[in-house]
Amino acid sequence: MLDDLLGRTELKEQIADLKEQIHHLERERDAESERRREAVAKRQAAEERVNRLEDRIADLEGRLETESETTSVEFRREETLYGRRRDEVCDRLASVETGPEGALTAVVADGRDLPEPVRSALGDQAPLAARAAPCVVYADDAGFVTVALRPALLGERVEWADSFAVDRSWFRPTGRFAFAFIRSDTFALGVYEGDERLSLSGFTTEVMSDHSKGGFSQARFERIRDGQIRDHLDRCREAVADAEPDRLYAAGESTLLGEFDADATASVDATGAPEEAIDAAFRDFWSARLFAL
Numbered sequence: 001m002l003d004d005l006l007g008r009t010e011l012k013e014q015i016a017d018l019k020e021q022i023h024h025l026e027r028e029r030d031a032e033s034e035r036r037r038e039a040v041a042k043r044q045a046a047e048e049r050v051n052r053l054e055d056r057i058a059d060l061e062g063r064l065e066t067e068s069e070t071t072s073v074e075f076r077r078e079e080t081l082y083g084r085r086r087d088e089v090c091d092r093l094a095s096v097e098t099g100p101e102g103a104l105t106a107v108v109a110d111g112r113d114l115p116e117p118v119r120s121a122l123g124d125q126a127p128l129a130a131r132a133a134p135c136v137v138y139a140d141d142a143g144f145v146t147v148a149l150r151p152a153l154l155g156e157r158v159e160w161a162d163s164f165a166v167d168r169s170w171f172r173p174t175g176r177f178a179f180a181f182i183r184s185d186t187f188a189l190g191v192y193e194g195d196e197r198l199s200l201s202g203f204t205t206e207v208m209s210d211h212s213k214g215g216f217s218q219a220r221f222e223r224i225r226d227g228q229i230r231d232h233l234d235r236c237r238e239a240v241a242d243a244e245p246d247r248l249y250a251a252g253e254s255t256l257l258g259e260f261d262a263d264a265t266a267s268v269d270a271t272g273a274p275e276e277a278i279d280a281a282f283r284d285f286w287s288a289r290l291f292a293l
Helices: 002-006 008-071 083-094 116-132 218-243 274-285
Strands: 077-081 103-108 135-140 146-150 158-161 176-182 186-193 196-204 248-252 264-267 288-292
Touching (some): 116 158, 116 288, 176 218
Parallel strands (some): 248 264
Antiparallel strands (some): 077 288, 103 135, 186 196
């Protein structure tokens, strides 16, 4: 009664309400603090897991790099074979005799598509055959001979036999054929019977090689030069057509060889006058690259 008269009842109720609000806010504060502690703990656990995974990745990458270094393979030896040396190596391979199906001869035209017998015979060395392609792989079942040769011409053969199949026509010139040397300013055409040249024709064309700072523009220079090369190639094609070869092999600048319907082509760096250039190109064309696996 007295509290009511003095207005204390209302004040006490307000005080009680405020205390209840304070208590409620304290519970929310405590709950939020607990959630923050849990979030911090979860974040720390996640960070620790991330660190462990990163350490694991680094360890695996290190092992992968080490294994790659230890398992990488290289050619035991490489050599370019010319003339007599080429023929001696071919004769040596042809003389190898094994038991039935003890000698593998396998043409690898494309390193991305190794024949299964090559993979089986070479095992860890098989990637070397892919790198040597296009080539002919020779390997015996005892592992005494493991070699790849990249000849001038390439046939088709994958076989196990009692000796290696060394087709001389892949490695050295046989029969009658025409051989052309083609550069943007030099042409030579020889008719051959095996290694012997029976006839030779050739010419050179004056082709602009440098653009001077004065005079006409770079674009005009290139147009004139391209026109000179086109005229030169027209003369080359006419010379080949006049020869009417049954077989034509061509060597020279790789960007020009596609202009000719040749049975086989090779990029070579021969230079000089037509006769000098064709002799060097002929030698390079009929060389064989040897890869010891």
